[in-house]
Amino acid sequence: MATTVEATSREQANAETGPTPWYRDRNRLALAGGIALLLIALLAWFIQASNRRKEEFAQRSLTQARSAAEAGNLPLASSELQKLIQTYEGTDAASEAVITLNQVRMVNGQSELAAVGLRAFLADNPEEKYRAPASGLLGAALENAGRYGEAGEAFTNASKTAGLEYLRARYLVDAGRSYRAAGKPAEATAAYRSVVQNFPKTASFTEAQVRLAELTGGRM
Template identity: 25%
Template sequence: MLIAAVGFYLWNAQQTEAEAQEHLGQIERVYAAGNYEQALQGTESQMGLLEIADTYSGTNAGNLATFYVANAYLRNDMPDEALTYLQRFDKDQDLVGASALAAEASILEDRGEFSEAADLYEQAASYVESASLSPRYLINAGRAYESAGNLDAAQRVYTEIQETYADAPESEEVQRHLARVNAKRAQSTS
């Protein structure tokens, strides 16, 4: 009996994923064309990203629709709505997960939530460990840490760029950032 129940569950999950993929495939063309509002809401014949994200939230396609919803809201200059969906998005440790974390961090930084933003930027850097993206995320983390007044953390991430990504273009900026952190330290002790 248990084997039959597990088999039915797996079959049902596959069917649900296939349905979600089909709906997402139809609306992705609208999304890719930059018609974000229509992609969010759908059409008479196509389920929109919002409905796909909600209806199929337990599927990979539903999760990807959640990411697309967040991005569409960002493109429509609706950061609060985007943040809601970025936080719902189940992030893998890959390029998409890193970009979702960085987008979330950017929104929080704009809101003045600098410590939280810095933590997310650092997490994004660790998700991809890319010589092209990680240093940029770490620069952003350092800037946010500085804004939060956490000079030790800012120095730590700037130094990490210097030591780990010495060949990255951002490493050329690091000396300037470290000098600014040291000047802020000196200013706070005088």
């Protein structure tokens, strides 16, 4: 009986003094945490490097497509731009390619198709730096298609998102022209007056003054 008790006591003592489970070992936990952080850092670096290479390839494709357009080979340029947009979706080059593609379409007399493409691009909420040029080009496409009221709205939106005063003023003058063509003198007057009141130092000021005077009988 005594022997059994002694054996049991020794087993309990050995169990109490045995190796510490890994999840209670602070050194091991610290090592595991360090390895996890290293893996996360490596993954982040890999993603950044991959995105950088993707952007570089996309920019090369964009340059080639633009060169084709400048050389007058619009069908090739259009094909290359569409391929770029699909292959490198999410890159800056792909966003620039959308705008360039729709410029090519307008040169080809496909203003309605350009308007559809630009509306879809804007509906996807692109980065702010692309909203003004896309909206301005949409206005031009709609104006070419004879949809003057919609063109005026697009130019107005372009002015709201443009970052430079001279662009904001230019888009408002474009909006005023489209609204006049649409038979909307009130909207045209508001666009021209906004230029006169808010952007007097821009090159568009004089034109806005003249157009506003035409609409209001000389009243500013």
